[in-house]
Amino acid sequence: MFAYYLQLGLRSLQRNPVLTALMVMAIGFGVAASMTTYSVFLATSSNPIPHKSSQLYAVQVDNWGPEDSDKGEPPDSLNYTDAMALMAAHRAPRQTALYPVGVSVVPDDQSQLPSPESTYATYGDAFAMFDVPFLHGSGWGAAEDDAHAAVAVISRVLNDKLFRGANSVGRQINLDGRNYRITGVMDSWDPQPLFFDAVNTSGFSDPVQIFIPFTRAVELKMATAGNNNCNRDPGLGWDAWLHSECIWIQYWAELPDRAQAAAYRQYLHGYAAEQQRTGRFRWAPNVRLSNVEQWMDHLKVVPPEAKISLLVALGFLLICLVNTVGLLLAKFMRRAPEIGVRRALGASRKTVYAQFLIEAATVGLTGGALGLLLTGVGVLCVGLVFDPQIARLATLDLSLIALTLLVAVLSTVLAAFYPTWRAAQVQPAWQLKSN
Template identity: 65%
Template sequence: MFAYYFQLGLRSLRRNPILTALMVIAIGVGVAASMTAYSVFRVVSGNPIPEKASQLYAVQIDNYGPQHNKKGEPPDELDYTDALALQQTHKAIRETSLYPVLLSVIPANADLRPIRSSSYAMYADAFKMFDIPFLYGRGWSASDDQNRTPVVVIGRALNERLFHGVNSVGQQIDLNGQEYRITGVIDSWDPQPRFFDPISVGPFGNPIQLFIPMSRAVDQQLITAGNTDCPDENNGNGWDAFLHSDCVWLLHWVELPSTADARTYRQYLQDYAAEQQRVGRFEWPPNIWLRNVTQWLDHEHVVPPETSLSLYVSLGFLLICLVNTVGLLLAKFLRRAPEIGVRRALGASRRTIYAQFLLEGAAIGLAGGVLGLLLTGVGVWSIGLVFDARVARLATVDLKLMASTLGVAILAAVLAALYPTWRAAKVQPAWQLKTN
C-alpha cells in the first residue's frame, strides 16, 4: 500500500505543477538557508577532542590582584614564574605550558624564500595529552626538554613541501638560523576550535606545522607570537626581566583522568597560591580556576555570535516557509474534498486518508530536499562572503550534512502536511456525495 499511496501522491502533484513548484521552492529555500547556517555552527561549536574533553584542564592563577581583574576572574594565561613552578612540581599525570612562536624554515637553496608556518613551543607531554597522531617518528623526550635540545616535530603539509612526503625523521632543518633535528612528523591534526589556545591567534587558525621544546624556545629568547598582558607598565628591560615579570603569556594544561584527580590538583593550586601569598608575592587571597575543555571553550566564548544569530534567523525563515507550505497544502487538499468523499464512501478509512496525504507531503519534502541540497552547496560555497575566512574554510558539504538536509526537508514537509491532512480526513462522505 505504501507504493500505491506514494504513486497517488505523485499523480496529485503532477495535476497542479505550479502549486507543487511553489511548495517545493518554499521548502527547498527554507531548508537550504537553515542547513547552510548549521554547517557553520556545527564546526565552531563542536567538541574538538571528545575522548578527553573531561580530562584536560586549563589552569588559571590570579597573579594580578583584584584591582586588575575583570569581575573577579583571574587572567586566562600564566606568567613564566607560575608556569615554570607548575611544570617542575608536575603534580598531574601529564602537563604542559605552551605558547605560539615565530619560526621560519630557511631553505638550503639561498634563492628560495623562508617558509613561515604556524609554530608552537610546548613540553613533550603535549603530544600524548592532545592525542596528536604521528605519520612518522614520535615526539621528543622529557630529557630533550631538560637539556633544551634543538629538536622539532613538523606537520604533514610541511613535510610534503620540504621532503616530498617521505620519512624525514632524523633530517635537519634550519629554523631562524639554527639547526634542528626532526624527531617526528604528525599526521593531519587540526582540532577546531583550537581548544588549547583560543586566545593567542584565535580559535580557528591554520594547522600547526612546527613544534619545538618550550625550554629551547625560552633559551633562544623566542618571544610569543600571541597575547601578552602586563598589570604594570614598568617591567624592566631585557628577556630575563620579562621572564620574571608579572606579564601573562603562557597557557598551562594538565591531564587529570578522574574527578578525584581534579579535586586533588585543585587543592594543590589552592595551596600553591596560598604559599605565594604567605611569602609576600601575592597580596590577596588565593584565586584559582581549573576548567575542562568544554568549560574553557564556554569561558572563552569561542562560538562567534554571528553564527548563532544566523542559525536562529535561518530557522525563523524556515518556519515562515513551512507556514506558507501549510496554507498551500490546505488549499490543495480541500479542493479534493469530492475525491475524498468518494473514497470514504467506498470504504476507505481515515487512517488511509492520513497515509495517502502524508506520503504526498513526504514526496514534496523529498523534492524540496533535492533542491535544498543544491542550494546548500551554493550557500556553503559562498559562506566566505558573510563570515570570517578562517571560519568559512571549515564549513563543508559532507554526507552527514547531505543526509541531514534531506531528512529535515522530508520531516518539515510531513509536519506541514499534518493540519491540512487532518482537515481533509474530516470531510463528511454523505455531504460530499449529495452536493457533488
C-alpha cells in the same frame, strides 16, 4: 499500498505544477538556510577532543589581583614565573606550558624565500596529552626538554613540501637560521576549535606546522607571537620581561579522574596561598581549573554570529513551513469531491491520512533535493558572512546530506498534518449531494 499512494501523490503534484513548485521552493530555501548555518554552528561548537576533554585542564592563577581582574576571574594566561613553578612541582601525570612563536623555515635553496609557519613552543608531554597522531617517528622526551635540545616535530603538509613525503626523522630543518633535528612527522591533525590555544586564536586557526621545545625557545629568547598582556611596566630586557607579571603562557594538565583533579585544584590553591604569604600576592588565592568544554565556554569560542544566524535561519524555516501548511491546505481542500467519492466507496480516514501524508513526503523529498543543492552553494559562500578560518570548517559531508533530506521530509510531513486532518473530515454525503 505505499507504492500506490506514492503514484497518486506524484500524479497530484503533476496536476498542479505551480502550486507544487511554490511548496518545493519554500521547503528547499528554508531547509538550505537552516542546514548551512547549522553546519557552521556544529563545526564551531563541536568537542575538539571528545575522548579526553574531561581529562585535560586549563590552569589559571591570579597574579594580578582584584583591581585588574574581569569580574573576579583570574587572567586566562600565566606568566613565566608561575608556569615554571607548576612545571617544577610536576603534580600532574602529564603537563605542558606552551606559547606560539614566530618562526620561518629557511629552504636549502637560497634562491627561495623563507616561509613563516605556524609554530608552538611546548613540552614533550603535549603530544601524548593532545593525542597528536604520528606518521613517522614521535615527539621528544623529558631529556630533550631538560637539555634545551634543538629538535622539532613537523606536520605532514610541511614534510611533503620539504622532503616530498619521505620519512624525514633524523634529518635537519632550518628555522630562522638554526638547524633542528626532526624527531617526528605528525599525521593529519587539526583539532577545531583549537582548544589548547583558544586565547590567542579565538579557537580557530590554520593547522600547526611545527613544534619545538619550550625550553629551547626561551633560551633563544623567542618572544611570543600571541598575546602579551602586562598590568604594569615589565622593565627593559628579556630577563626583566621573563620574570615580570606579564601573562603570555597557556598551561595544561592531564588529570585522568576527579580525585586527581580535586587534588590538583587544592595544590593550586596552596601554591597561590604560599605566594600570598611571601608577599608576592596581596590578595586571597584565586585559581581556576577548567576542562576542555568548560574552557571553551569560558572563552566563548562559539561565535555569536553563528548562534544568531542559526536562530534566524530556523525562524525562516518556520515561516516557510507555515506557508507550506497554507499551500497544502488549499491543495487538499480543492480535492474535497475526490475525497468524498473515495470515502463513499469505503475508504477510511486512515487511508486518506496515508495518501496525503505520503504525498506531502514526496513534496518534502523534492524540496530536500533542492535544499541539498542550495545547501552546497551556501556552504561554498559561508566565507561571505563568517571569518575565513571559521568558514573553512563548514563542509557538506554525508551526515549533513542525510540530515538535510531528513529535515525536509519530516518538516513537510509535520506541516501536512493539519491540512490532512481537514481533508479527512470531509463529509461524503455532503460532497455527493452538492456535486
